[in-house]
Amino acid sequence: MDLFEYQGKELLRKSGVPVPEGRVASTPEEASSAARSLGGKVVVKAQVQVGGRGKAGGIKPAANPDEAAGVAEQIIGMDIKGHKVRRVLVERAGDIKAEYYCSFLLDRSQRTFLGIMSAEGGVEIEEIADTAPEKIARVHIDPLLGMSPFHARKLVFEAGIDPGARKEAIAVLPKLYEAFVALDASLIEVNPLVLTGEGRVMALDAKVSLDDSAAFRHPNFDELRSAHEISAQERAAKEKGLNYIKLEGDVGIIGNGAGLVMSTLDVVKAAGGEPANFLDVGGGADADVLSSALEVITSDDNVKSVLINIFGGITRGDLVAEGIIDALGRLDIHTPIVVRLDGTNAEQGHKMLDEAPHEMLRSATTMLEGADKAVELARGDAP
Amino acid sequence: MDLFEYQGKELLRKSGVPVPEGRVASTPEEASSAARSLGGKVVVKAQVQVGGRGKAGGIKPAANPDEAAGVAEQIIGMDIKGHKVRRVLVERAGDIKAEYYCSFLLDRSQRTFLGIMSAEGGVEIEEIADTAPEKIARVHIDPLLGMSPFHARKLVFEAGIDPGARKEAIAVLPKLYEAFVALDASLIEVNPLVLTGEGRVMALDAKVSLDDSAAFRHPNFDELRSAHEISAQERAAKEKGLNYIKLEGDVGIIGNGAGLVMSTLDVVKAAGGEPANFLDVGGGADADVLSSALEVITSDDNVKSVLINIFGGITRGDLVAEGIIDALGRLDIHTPIVVRLDGTNAEQGHKMLDEAPHEMLRSATTMLEGADKAVELARGDAP
């Protein structure tokens, strides 16, 4: 789960990382009152999860509460690269002497954690990596040993952080790492980490991604997630425990296991079709889950045909068939559905489907055949 | 630093380990009022750092506040194996269904931590180790990984803890380990850990030793230490940063480095003498430290002669000589002092001593010669 800036900063503040004082606002009035409570100049920042907010006009200064209301008026409701601005963060403006970059993340290839720092902040790290790779300091942090003070010193000295910011930066980095671990984050990126006119080091922006698998030990994950806007289908899928991602095409896809679903998308594409979604019912899906999946997919008006591609392992073919039959009985479905079923109890499933014929139902014996059929059906060619 | 039972239990309580409710008392009146505040029956326990309190009459039940005052009167002031009882712990008495043993300590040979558990509590673990070694469960805990729930399960199941106590014991053990680490303990021994009539598991006794080297990160160590009674010489030595232990003999000993001092004790003993103390001035001792060391030693009336055995490394011979000369000038010393000096700046030190003759001062060129001389002097044989 990717957090909004204001959410990430609030968590960092609680972990002892200095961040500017700020308030969230979803209306110009709230922005004005936030500015008043902060006193003096503020910056109004669009809360969207996409880069390049500044260039798009999503970050504006305001000298007083009235101005804050004015710029909030402009920013709230804006569309930034397809992301609608629903909230702004109103922050006390400060004097910035230098901007740095730092982040902590999981280094999959080393199976360990990685700290990254650069004296060149405020731009994308990929850009620095391209233009001046020598300006990026990296340090691996053993997950069992944790961060030792020397890791912080190494990052700060190797990155060439200004002498005036070193001491504070060396103190802030371990707090970021502690937050990374305590929050079960998969990424904490602070860009920029700034040196203020008063010689303080603070996080001016924060990108925090949390590990959804760790939700069981973080009661606050649900609340954080509630701030996220998702499509009706995605919300419905989420509620039913499905892993659903909406895409642009017209061939609806249901499968079990992320790898098989991705492969199904590829095969549909290779057959000349465009997948309408990614939907993984997961391992051990029962009839209910299958039925819900069909409901989610067929409620998307773009979908012209559906391919169900199940290879049973934990998932049982009979339960898959039961779910399909349930959905067809329960819902008014006018989208043709191609079912390809193999593995555990597949024969039984096929038999069940045969015994409950439905005009929208087609079957396929192989994955490739299923893809071809679904693509033809989406085109309107009745196979 | 070894803690008193009441200190150890207070720390364990703060770490979430259940302990009986109790109050410390140093007078019968305090004991009576403690019993009143606890309500009902209590147990009055002598606070001394020595085993076998119970057999010595240092632990007694009391049915009401008056009885509590009465037994406190008997116990306070008692001498238990050379330890004078200055305080008692008044604890709410409970119904005990079973007594277990458990401890966490540093396993030097494996360079790791060790958890130990036995269903046979209330007796010394050495006794169980002798009589029924198969009843002792052990588990090594990697210092980096820390205690995982399975470590607790392994201890509890292997030790054969009663089914009714398992769940709570499995929950309590990790708290004890966390306390062990958080307190920088070198030992936490709970004997007995009890199962109460209400099915609770709690620490009925606690022996906690703390790592003095970690005092810099534990502001409470000083306060804990203040409860300890030590001899006048030990207190003076402590204040001066000397590592001093009083022994029974009459040859005072000063050296630098624990190994060399121990070796000096052995050599004095081999020469027929009895060391009066162990005193290590440590590495890099200066004149002041040497002078203080001499003051501490010569203030002990048992001391008939002193052997100063210094092999300079960080410690400089000239500063040693300066300290001796200072002490001889400052104090009224009538105890003969044999000085053996080698290593860094030893020649300079010898020269300084030669230039400041004192009737009590003798010199020795080797450690063995020094020991012989000091022993003869203690016997009254003037060498």
Added chain:
Amino acid sequence: MAILVGDDTRLVVQGLTGREGSFHGMRNKDYGTDLVAGVTPGKGSSEVEGVPVFDTVAEAVSATGANTSMVFVPPAVAADAILEAHDAGIEVIVAITEHIPALDMARTVTHLRRSSDGRATLIGPNCPGVISPGKANVGIIPGEICEPGSVGLVSRSGTLTYQIVHELTREGLGQSTCVGVGGDPIPGSDFIDILERFEADDGTELVVLVGEIGGDAEERASRYVGEHMTKPVVAYIAGFTAPPGKTMGHAGAIISGSAGTASAKKVAFEEAGIRVATNPTEVAGIVKETLG
């Protein structure tokens, strides 16, 4: 021959008394795997269909000589279960459980790889397990789709593995061992660990590697194959159609920047001389062609 599991496998199932643990444990037993014990704390001295259950893995090992463990416990306690198996001296730990927090796995995998007193190989988590057809099945791969043979298979995916095994079997291409290493960001074993074993295994003539988008495990594997493998490798990668930046189910299947895409992985494989199939069916075709 085979790798990881086989005739010497003596299996203990951690979580045997659970619904899924007993279902799949018994399926493994029915397949012919030597299921010797189950472990569920507090249920020691009980049985599941004749298989003795112990309170701890250590007890199970000492009573039954178990050398392989299948972990089928909930994600919150799975890392602990893996550590327990390792501590008890289990040699091969197959962790089926999905959604274990990455932090738990980072700590667990680091410990397993470094610890001097253990020698455990961890497969998974979030994996379908390991099957050596005709010998032993440890996990949830449907045994009926496999046939004994000489193709080794290693995959980050679950059901996609079944699909490909199914295609192989249909073409008469039996398998020495099929290994699902799992799609998590920090797997206990990665492609290279398994490729090493296949390279050394007499019973394996060719290896099928099934990759996914995200991470660089495929890129590292391709370098390893180029430098160290004498046996032919055929690859398949899923996720060409995945839009950048979208999570596709597996925590591991995240595209980060330019690296980690299916195309980048395909290029890496081809540069190492590895043929890459465009769909699961084609895998079997290329394998058949390669083995001649």
Added chain:
Amino acid sequence: MAILVGDDTRLVVQGLTGREGSFHGMRNKDYGTDLVAGVTPGKGSSEVEGVPVFDTVAEAVSATGANTSMVFVPPAVAADAILEAHDAGIEVIVAITEHIPALDMARTVTHLRRSSDGRATLIGPNCPGVISPGKANVGIIPGEICEPGSVGLVSRSGTLTYQIVHELTREGLGQSTCVGVGGDPIPGSDFIDILERFEADDGTELVVLVGEIGGDAEERASRYVGEHMTKPVVAYIAGFTAPPGKTMGHAGAIISGSAGTASAKKVAFEEAGIRVATNPTEVAGIVKETLG
């Protein structure tokens, strides 16, 4: 020849700008040790008597090729300094600092022994260091009491080591290397680690082992000697007069129950065929006799 330090030693002193760090660093340099760098965070680009100072050990290593480090920093930051040296690829770390919390050392030593990316040998902490007479001195052992020769010495004690070296030198028995492993409960290297090196070292004919009460390092060493050493070993143990239960300065010098006493250690040595001297002077006598 020699072990641990010698002609190839390129020394960096962590804490060179401190009072003791500079005093002993310069003494080591004067002895002939190749002191190439100092490290003090925030004092990079400065110098101590011509020796360049860096902010991090990694910079010192990359700029000067340092391969050995002496740690002379306060106890609260010493474990961090050791970990930094290890991370920077230093091969031999000699930690002089005393009073490092046992927990810090338990974690640090575990990490050093397990970490796959390092190959550092840690000597100490709370030790006098290592000297290979005539070649290099890293630590605080007074160089002037040593002479080059073929006696290896390993000791848990500081000044007691000087005493014994002094006695050896006085008898004309020079030393290949003298190693103080330190008296802490968790040393980076123990007797066995050093005995192994002496056994393999061409320049060492005999080893003097200086023990202390507390722990079981001597007992384990005696077994090792009995089973693995071909070279003669002469032992000395201090602490026969120590009353049970009293702490004698070193955290390590605690008698716990019946084990760990000087007498128990003496018995263990003698059972392994090792002669035990009754005082430091006698050590030299036995060595002379043994070498013939």
